[in-house]
Amino acid sequence: MQITRQADYAVRAVLYLAQRKPGERVSTAEVGREQKIPVSFLAKIVAQLAAAGVLHTTRGAHGGLWLARPAEMLSLLEVVEAIDGPIALNACVLDPAACELSDDCPVQAVWCEAQADLARRLAQATFGQLARQARHATQSLPVAAAL
DSSP: OOOOHHHHHHHHHHHHHHTSOTTOOBOHHHHHHHHTOOHHHHHHHHHHHHHTTSEEEEOSTTOEEEESSOGGGOBHHHHHHHHHOSOOSSHHHHOGGGOTTTTTOHHHHHHHHHHHHHHHHHHHOBHHHHHHHHHHHHHTSOHHHHO
């Protein structure tokens, strides 16, 4: 399984916002510039994340983007699924009827377990945790690397 580039960009954007003060508004242009995301593409991603209740957005001089909830309450799974839809390692995991062999297939149980494990892990990873790890990594850089 590989997430889409759009989901990867969404994760980067949300992580960038999670590293800000709660409620701090950041322009789409800043997020795009800092995270190397084309702004026109980011605008579509932001719309999806706002519709999913992950971000708030406002236009105008005092507008911008900010997290809709505290970073500790936003999971990696929620952001990926807001963009890519439900995670599915195989079609039979979401819909057993999609495969004629699902009643007798020994592999289906493995797919279901693996998907459940992946979903559980992504659900446990919050953007609050990820933001703390990112701050710690930046603080741990040697002075020359931080410049």
